[in-house]
Amino acid sequence: MTFSPLAPVVRAVARPSRLVAAAQAAVLTLLVAGAAGWTVFDRTVTLEVDGRAQQVRILGSEVSDVLAAAQLDVGGRDLVSPAPGETVADGDTVVVRYARKLTVADPAGVETVYWTTELTVDEALSAAGLRTDDAWLSSSRSARIDRDGRSVVLSMPKAVTLVADGQTRAVTTPAPTVRDLLAELSVELDADDRLSTSADEVLAAGQTVTVQRVSVADVVEAVAVPNTATTVEDPEMFVGDDEVREPGAPGEQSVTFSVVTVDGVEESRTETARTTVREPVTRVVAEGTKERPKPPPPAPRPAAPAPAAPAAPSGGSAPSGGSSSGGSSSPAPSVSGDVDSLNWAALAACESGGNPTIVSSNGRYHGLYQFSTSTWQSVGGSGNASQAPASEQTARAKALYARSGAGQWPHCGPRLFG
Template sequence: MPGNHDGWSPVPFSTRLVRPFARQSATSSDSTDSAVDPTTNLSTTQTQGGRPGRRLALPAAVAAGALVLSGGAAAFAHAHKTVTIDVDGSVREVSTFAGSVDGLLDDHGVTVAERDSVTPTGSLSDGDVVTVRHAHEVTVSRGGEERTVWTTALTADEALDLLAVRDPEVQLVASRSGGGRPELALDLALRGPATIVVDGQELEVDDARTTVADALEAAGVELGTHDTVSLDNDDAGDVRVVVQRVVVQTLVRTEEVPFSSSTKDDASRYEGTKVVATKGVAGARTILERVTTVDGTETERVLVADTQTLNPVDEVVAVGTKKRPVVTGGGGSGKAGPIGDTRDADSLNWAALAKCESGGNPSIVSANGLYHGLYQFSVGTWRSVGGAGLPSQASPAEQTARAKMLYLRSGAGQWPHCGPRLFS
């Protein structure tokens, strides 16, 4: 980098101006020696015929020439300047005859674009310091939304300070094309250390005069393909390099597809009875989702595919339409007939009734002690159909025979809840 006294275009003033100033000095000496009053000499010349007049004309011309050269030297000294040019931190002291800042920059090949910063502007004076800052395009983020801005800051530290004037929450975002090294158009910092925040830890960077990528490498931080790197200021105003671990993965899950249900008439079954003719089976669908997590917290879930991989089987329920038979005879007087007098009750589903009433346990007794056996007889009803003792102590065959007798006498209404099972 050039130093402050590294001139870009030195001008050889002495070699160009020695002889004119020498001639001016010699002529002035002759004129001084003659010390003649011009008015007097003009009158004498007219009286004596003019020769002395020509001798006096040379000192006058020399005097006029000396005056011109003296004014030129003053103008020359005024036009020459020594100024300092600072271009993006590269400082040089130069000599120039330029009268304006624009002319100075043109003479030294400094190109300035619309967004660049130049101070001062306009006319140029001896001793001026002309500062040029070329604008950089950087990406900033606030609340997860990114945008591009221009800054003339030389470092990330300076850029954060300038941006924080408008928005203290702003962050600088380092680009990672192809998942490689984090690149930032600016160096990390000019003052003090920086802190790297990663994986719940804070790592100190002793020398902040470096690039973001080099600082991370020096701290032993390895970046994943999707990890992000941003810069902000901590509470003390120092730079923080924040690394966020970003994981993008495709997850597969299966969801059940419910089956539908329909009914159909079944003439082989009695009216009021239903049975599942075809058992329903749920289907399945496979769902692929792309899930993004940042430092372990899910931030995005995008549906990639949703495919039905197993079709459901619909349920079909058969509904009986057969007319029930008319029961005749059988103890209409309320007296029980003989055990064998069951008539056409044999065609009914007594096993289904027993399962519903007692779970098929012939010796079971209800919790309140009032109902017994397969068909949950009360003791009074049991005795009304000729039973002796407790129903739960009788054999299953006797319990069924007396249940048939009760049906023939009073119908299925004796079992209000489970009675319809007889016709299933």
């Protein structure tokens, strides 16, 4: 709005008197002076409110007149420059920044409130004295802070350790959570991998985060199935003799396991399937039930030789008939009660060639004295004789002899008396 001086209204009069002319001059002077006064207080200033400028025309001379003309209400936290009581001239600029609330939270949720007249997040943080060059910020630094305020999360750098894939890395990171740390270091997890803590846990200074690589795979293995053994009686075989009729064989199954490995080391396995590849075959051993004939009684001991005849008296003659010597061989000596005196080495040499681990070609007889399995076990042996020490084999052979005599070794038994 432009104000201009008011012009007098003059009528044409034939000859005005001096008094009228003087009055008219006085009125004209007042009107011109009043118009000049209005012109002094009519000015235009630039008003910048939160970065947006507008032109404001005022009739006053102070900043407060500018605020009133723009109908702005300002509070104690708001910024007005120049101050409301200062004078403004035509063409000046008045800046108004409304205070707004910036809420800054750390990753743990602890909040600090700042009142600021800065317009962006970065400017407000800098004005608050927060050094955030290396920090993690949940908002864009150039984001504008509205009159309603803004909340941001600020995570400062801290030293942490990550153990993963055979490496231990000590890093300084502003990452707010474990998940952000993994993303920063390009460590990806699959569904089976394990973390030492929750991925959403707030990362603390000095913390160690461990990643374990877990894999689950199916493994197929061949598993032996033990066979059983059975004994059948054979009336055509002597008691104490046995014969393997069917050697038997273990079976085989194919077993599938779900195997869990952690960082390449097996942690557990669970059976998930089992199929039979080969059925086991039962071992069949025949044992004799026929009574063995008793050995003949031992031969009597030979008679002691007769004492020599006394010498003939001097000048006498010997009895007629002369002397004679016996020509028959002496019989085998009788067995005494002391079995240790028998020639066990000769018996072993005859039966097995002195080899305590030997097994007969048909698999029936074992060891130094060629025990059958049933005979060996009947004198207290375990397993087979060929699996026992030589001293044990000899001790049990003596026990067998004491029980049944040398007939247990029909061919080599006489060697005991050699």
